[in-house]
Amino acid sequence: MLLMLAEPGLPLERATHFRRSVAGAESNVAAGLARLGHWARWIGRVGDDPAGEAVLRELRADGVDVSCAEMDPESPTGLLLRDSHPQRAIDVQYYRTGSAASLLSPAQITPEALAGVRLVHVTGITPMLSEDAERATHALIEGARQAGATVSFDPNVRRKLGTEHEWIRRVGPLLREADLVLAGEDELELLLGAGPEEGAKALLTLGRAGTVVVKHSDHSAVAHTVEGRWRQEPFDVPVTDPVGAGDAFAAGWLSARLRGLDQQRALAEAACVAALVVQAPGDTDGLPTAAGRDRALEAFTRGTDPVHR
Template sequence: MKELDVVTFGETMVLLTPELMTPLEYSSRFYKQVGGAESNVAIGLQRLGHSVGWFSKLGNDPFGRYIHKFVRGEGVDTSRCIYTNEAPTGIFFKEKYSSTNIRVYYYRKNSAASLLSPDDLDEDYIACAKFLHITGITPALSLSCRETVFKAIEIAKKHKVKVVFDPNIRLKLWKIEEARSVLLEIAAEADIILPGLDEGELLSGRKTPEEIASFLGKEKLVVIKLGERGSYYQFGNENGYVKGFHVPQVVDPVGAGDGFAAGIISGLLRNEPIPDAVKRGNAVGAIVVGANGDVEGLPSKEELEEFMKGATYHRDVKR
């Protein structure tokens, strides 16, 4: 089986966004995009020159086929995707009042992806990767999804595949008490943890990046996202802050954390020192917020290098 740099899995949905910046109830025309934390990371890594596999359970419907073709069209391996007639593909709507006032409405309950089960995992496929990337969204979708996540982690550890965990807390999907318990159990098994500051506070009850990172474990690489301020990292006795990049105009912040994860993993795959890998994550996140949509702003390897050198970043992204 072909070796992959990263394998990831989870729910990807069709995103419908109004053509105009108006409330949804007054919107009549929408454009169609794709959004999902794990597939965002997969596409981001693929554009940065890495080999990536992503899989999910998709509805055997037009939206499911559209997602499959879109992700595969980005060069991501989708050979382990599964179609089902038992449930539809999830969708969500993005309502933009301004670049800083965005509301997201999900229609994903009992979706096809929520039917993922441990039986859908291919052990050899996970074993062929260097990293397994998972998020805290998947275990919130259903009990079978939760069991699938823990089984995937078990497989990864058995084959010495490093586990990257982005908590990606979605309190619309579950209560904080349940989320904290399950996500801390996943974090205990992960090698790399990528929370936002707010997520770190929810999980640990601590306030500062230093306290949160120490709570999650000094033997792990913990990188805490601090928005425009950059990031804080800790690994053993190595720690520090890495400055963020100036963003002239925030167009759409959704998906920036996934871009950040792709940048971090890319740096680690390139065997960069941790501060350099974190800098790469900061840069991808900064680029992503300058474009509409979850994946439209994800840069190529050449575009990222240009941005990080301080050159003016030009990208023609429609809408």
């Protein structure tokens, strides 16, 4: 979607100046992985309009492959308006109904789009957009299986998209289809009716998951596998804009796992990337390069000089 971010500190209804950016859970993760040095492809739809051109241009600038993205000549690009307050609730307004993204269909999920892919990441937002988008999500997961790719899933519950029952019915089953799960403790409670420990254990024993990362309300994170559990506390940083932290965490964690790093290091890198993102406005402005991540993590963990001289 095109993101219009209100000037910092003002409530949305009072804002007169907006900064244009790009938002979207899966595209945020793709941009994060690309900046960290991975090849990443985004499969999605935008309108054949100035907003759609801006979205694709921004993704290309981050190094994301958009060769499988479609531009719809009849439906508009989705729009998101929001304000930004580090210490109070943020007002987010979605304009998705009838958007190009909501018309994503299984026909767009081709074997060519998944050729050579090691990891497929999807969130619960996409299947909640429409019935066609839900079918496309299932087609994507099936295509990933056929391509031999690992499936990563983040519920990313957005309650404005549907009722609790709809989230449970449409998104809950996807938790059991993923090889890697990143979920908030409140999301596991909603979708599984279980606490973080019980929910993680259920997915490890009854689903396909090999790793379940639970993000807690105190911003700590715990990785669960059948071999054990690892915990990571958040890094203490000043928060400018908390939106986008979850996608940044996912990008940091997936990058580490793709590079074969252990669970504790993966959690530390994920927390580091999230800590950098919340210090900048917008969903993606603070996403670091690999070198930037490593410098920041060194400063966070060892107290080295944070100034890169």
